[in-house]
Amino acid sequence: MSERLVVTTCKLGIGQTLSWGSAFYLPAILSGSMAQSLGTQVPTIFAAFSLALLVVAATGPVAGRIIDRWGGRPVLMATNVLFAVGLVLLSQVQTPGQLFAVWLLLGVAMGAGLYEASFATVVRLHGQAARRAIVGITLFGGFASTVSWPVTTFLLHEVGWRNACLFWAGVQALVLLPLHASLPRIQPPAEVPAAQTPAAPGPAQSPTFVRDNLGTLLLMALSFSCVWFIGTSMMSHLPRLLVVSGATAAAAVAAAALVGPAQVLGRIADYSFLREAHPLWSARIAIMAYPLAALVLALFGSAAGWAYGVIFGLGNGIMTVAMGTLPLAMFGAQGYGQRQGMLMVPARMAQASAPFVFGMALDRLQLGALWLVVVVATTACIALWCLRARQAPAASAVPQAA
Template identity: 25%
Template sequence: MTAETHSPTAVPTEPTVTTKHRRLLIAVFAISSSMGYIAMIQVIPVILIPMAADLGTSRTAIAAASTISTLTGALAAFPVGRVLDRYGGRAVMTSGAVIGAIAVALWAQADSLPMIYVSFVLVGFSITMCTYEAAFAVLVFATGPGHRDRAIITVAMIAGLATYLVYPILGWMNDEFGWRTTLLILAIVFGVTAVPGHLWIIPSGAMHRRQVAHRHGVPFGTALRQGRFWLLLIAFVGQAGSVSAFLLLAVAFLVDVGHSTTAATAMLVGIGVMQILSRLVLTTFARRIRLVPATSVAFSIQALGLLLLPLAGLSVPLCVLCVAAVGVGQGIGVIARPSILADSFGVAHFASVLAAITVPMAIARAGMPLLAAWLGDWRFLMICGALALVGALALLPLVRVPPVGAAGH
């Protein structure tokens, strides 16, 4: 599935995947990431009420499981990144899919909160090992700079679309089969699609080592000492915390303002729509758009929407525009991070550098909603908007700075 060529002087050139292999990688990662997020994250709000009723506990106690998985993923991110750098993604991502399928099946059998929490510790490991972060790392390792951005965008666009379109199906499954059977079905589908797919198509450890041997990259410790790294960390951590807090409290804020629950939840569809549209634009014009300024603009749009939302009042069109602005920042942010990091620091230690930013992002995603809930009313929107604006401003010094790792990917 791979091609390796040699120059006339017998000096080996960089091993690269074939066009067919690259397309298969994209297809497998799009399917496995979609199923992973659906089975381990997207299903939670659909089954939250029947789960709480069945287990005789509060919805808050059930929802705390997602915080547990987020923090577990944060703890796992750096060691997983180091393993990805050294050995590649086949063993890590295959194992992660196995752990995820087992976690969801265990979740389906849970009869107490401790069992739910144990399941979500495993979910946290699985999400880190076999969804976006790991998939993007493999794509960066396996594809050249000319194909990397489009590959990442395509995976994120397909997975993003699938995870938003699946809600009606999940609702039907929950009504038809109940929450436990729904989870069992998702566990089986996830395992059957992701495990063999990862085992079959991800380059072997030996191939990974040959690829990385021909790539350059800033050593991990050196990257941490560069101002560019810290500006990127501030940008992506701020944006991630902003989105996480907003998504938790958006419906409650809109209802408190005076919108109906139906209208408030419908407005959030705008986030998904703009995520897809923003990624579609980048896919179409990938070779013409520079990611750093595009990301700064996207984070600015997100900030503007959040800061203006308290002024929109009961105007549905204005509220929809403000809410949709969050989708622009989220849509661009997810796909820009791996590409900008690869451009900035090269490939050789990419997964470790990515993990170093993923960990504080996960902490922000877990902590910011708590701060926002404590603030309540319109003040949490000011905090969310300010964080996104800080993220946009942090990227500005990098707009004209040439990529550090551009010379050798």
Template identity: 30%
Template sequence: MTQTIGYGVLYYAFSVFLAPMQRDLVGSGTQVAAAFTLAVLISALCAPLVGRLVDARGGRGLMATGSALGTLAVLAWSRADSLPQLYAVFVVVGIASAMVLYEPAFAVIVSWFDGTSRANALLALTIVAGFASSIFLPLTGLLVESYGWRHALVVLALVYGLSAIPLHAFVLRHRPHPPVKAAALSRERTTIVRAAVRARPFWLLVIAFTAHSGAVATIAILLITYLVHLDHSPIFAAGVAGLLGVLSVTGRLVTTGLQRRLPAAIVAAVIFTLQAIGALLLPLVGDSVPGAIGCVLLFGLGFGIDAITQPYLLTVRYGTIAYASLAGRIAFFSITARATAPLSAVALTQLIGYGSVMTTVASACLAAALALTAYHRLPLSQVPT
């Protein structure tokens, strides 16, 4: 519930407010959109620290505080009268997002569940939260049309605050563990993190999930405009792009099922390779309706599978003691790529064209696949679980 509403309010709703904010704040689309990019970058910067705090203290206090901070930030957003005020608000939105969205939520699940139960819990979370855009984009549009963008933000802030704050504060709790001295646990965690960041496997994961995040973010931003560029109608382009959300659910179900029978890294590497094929074929066959649909189907299968695969790979190799600390370090790189890759891609399309950008996307997916293949070949180290 909190992830679905959190992503709907703190992430997806922004696109609905872009046009009315541009009009009222007297700024260009790029200037207003820069606030969202700023929030994502701030979230990336905060991710390592948030990971350490979740490992040390659990998710309850951090996520409850982040929910309150996010609620206040959205309320302040509704009162922003200038671009500097908007940017200041979105610094806070970025901090709150790092405290309440997927990374800390995954850490809570990883610390509570074991084995198959953990995989099922992660799958349930990502599938349900995957509908955040489907719910909150039309809901936000209706609120803006009925009450204006400022009052719509007040309503969304109340919806988020009244749900997320009490759920995080009163429902989240630590999993019962045998008593362990905090100092000993902290030393053990520090040892695991230091050993991990000095070794090759961790950096192969960083390469894989950073490259893949950049590729997925680029396609998410450029797909509709590229299909229109290929002479498809805007309605068709939007409809085909809408398949990505449905396919992300399909990809997660398939990935979770295959991971129980095959190596998780290889499963993800194969799917990333299919995405690369889809990106490479799009400039060649995307001008036809079957070609465009086929390429989107291939690429869409990989949407969101990093959310399933990364926790699995980290816990198998490093255990759960330092999961959030390690995941936070990976998130710093992958979230930064997610924020900067689309802007770079838009600029590159003006210099080298859509076809070359699709080749770059395919190269990133292949790099991710190769990194996971290399990761799979490395022996597992013995670490506490």
């Protein structure tokens, strides 16, 4: 990678690590204390979080279209402000109604500021060359829970959940806002020479493109939805699932902690051995990790808790990369942001339902809830094998950066 691409990757990667940690991973640590403080139940906290994830689904396409036109710098800076304001407000809520309202605001910030936005940002800056950068960004992001959960846990015990929210608001305003402000600028549309301006709308907006690629788009959206459902189910319930399998609480947390490093290892392996292969092959291989991990845990119980964490993490890490690189490889860089946002709408809706649906399955079926993972993963596997690998035209214009 060029030096400029490496610098951009590092900036976006650090931004993703801290942004995921300051929002998406908060309820797993703070939900109990928040519920007690607000006089409500933990499921109410997660209901507000699920509502935020629905807002993410609605926000993604709009943010992607803006990034396609103006670049990611102003969008990511705006989300840092939204995150900071939302976290300050979250630290002050006194009623469940206020909690839901604040999570609506944080949902807008997550929809415009997490992985899809960073992927679209680097694609807008570097076009087809962004595949390596996407891998790099997810390498940083893989450590989000590893970094944020211990920090948030420490803050919870030392200063309480409200001050923990204020700490993460400070990270957004004082660390990430200046970091994203240092990203390269994109020439405003009016300044782009006429010879560089496309004569027709980008592929994400073209009815002809959608009609000609409808089957591919639907299969891709289906597979992404399945992946996000499984991933969010595990991030919400993995320690509890391992306890149900017979592990102690301490052993369950230790095994769950292996997911983050395993995700990073999976992404390194993907880049080392499959970087010249089409991303569809990476996705087809990685999706098999979900049912394999479920089978291992079902057969060997708590003794295989660590194996479940590692196998799941390896597959989930590669799939996160594939969800960014597969549309780029298949359709090219033009219109990437909006197209990615549209592809992720059903995925985000599936993600929003995952904590409740898998939690209910775990309550009623105990370890039998793993069958839900197997069925969803098999659906994604079939969808991926129905896709045909193809390469987008190489002549994908890379926009000018100041």
